[in-house]
Amino acid sequence: MDVVSKRMIGIVSVTVLIFFALETFHLIDVYRADWWPLLLFIFGIMIHLLFFKRGANEEEAFLLLPGGIFVMMAGTFFLNVRDPLFIIASYLLAFAFGLFEWWVFGKQQELKVPMILFASYSLSLFIESAVSLIYLFFIAVVFLVFYIFRYRLLKNERADVQ
Known part of the structure; x- marks a missing residue:
């Protein structure tokens, strides 16, 4: 030196x-106690930059899972949300986002099912945290009735065609 x-x-x-x-x-x-999510965000972006700078190999696409989780959770922590159900839903959505990135850049088809399951469960928890369960039950009944009528209508149309 x-x-x-x-x-x-x-x-x-x-x-x-x-x-x-x-x-x-x-x-x-x-x-200031609210700057620490920036560290998570920077770390997640650094993982993404490392992956793409090294040529975006399909074998190293698993690195995008923690990178996606860090980026998504940094956004949740920046919002400073106090609702525990919202935080749990955002954890699941962050994991689904990481799986999505791994699936897109790693081209592994077996990640599609867990990705969809985590994303749909996260979406249901987001809806539950935003809407009362009574309203959610009412919406489910409306969709069930709609599905039954649609199923019967399709069944009758098939019978008419034959």
Whole structure:
């Protein structure tokens, strides 16, 4: 190391130490507890950049699973949501998003079923956290009645054709 780089490391180290000392004794107040999701987001983006910079190999596509989870969860934590059902649904959606990226860039067809299951269960939890269960039951009954009438209509049309 030359003298200039040692001097820069020394100046940066002393500056950081002074900053933390002033923060410790509450002479300055720059502490913010809501910046940490940015670290998750940056880490997820770094994983994506690493994957695409190395040529987007199908064998390394599994790296997109944690990258997608970190990016999606950073968005959830930035929103600072307090509803536990919403947080659980966003965990499942983040996992489904990671599986989706792995499926798209890894071309593995066996990931399609768990991806769809996690995404649909996450969607149902999002709906449940937003809507009361009474309304959800009413919507389910309406769709069931619609499906039964549609099934009977199709059955009658098939009988008329034959």
